Amino acid sequence: AQSVTQLGSHVSVSEGALVLLRCNYSSSVPPYLFWYVQYPNQGLQLLLKYTSAATLVKGINGFEAEFKKSETSFHLTKPSAHMSDAAEYFCAVSDSGGGANSKLTFGKGITLSVRP
């Protein structure tokens, strides 16, 4: 069975500061990993995904994440936070070898606040 752990429920940073959102996963097979962002009262939007190619994955809006198998981690980073980054962020793992029939297992999410 797959699982995702996102430590902490809330992260607050100053505008321009580094953003680091942590994600650890558990998987019995090589995982496919995703970060989604959810703005208030909206659906989820894909930020980036890891599908066993490069371990450093670049996504939209300046976000990137690094897959570290030895640490079973897939932390999300952004060098400089912007006010518009305030949202909820979900890490997710896919439970099969990939393909369109893979259900996603989500972490509980982290709310990112950005202070002026």
Next chain:
Amino acid sequence: NAGVMQNPRHLVRRRGQEARLRCSPMKGHSHVYWYRQLPEEGLKFMVYLQKENIIDESGMPKERFSAEFPKEGPSILRIQQVVRGDSAAYFCASSPRWASERGDEQFFGPGTRLTVL
């Protein structure tokens, strides 16, 4: 190209009533997934459907919940005799029939927020 559509966006029901949530996948997508988001929780998988078939319903509660994805029309998530604990946001996602690469993205709709009084 419209994204995943869900309606209604907000639904209020009294205990014991039925709730019907609709999801129209993106054009060309024939795989649909339903997830439920309880307050302060992440999304939990409920069911995965292809046209006229339920592929995986391992996340569906055993009673009162059902889902379908007919040959024509939207996918429907139906909750009979709703209780307060059913209050949540219900999200639908879709993906294309063919997998151009492994780990295909699921595209999410805006969700239906169900409130049970």
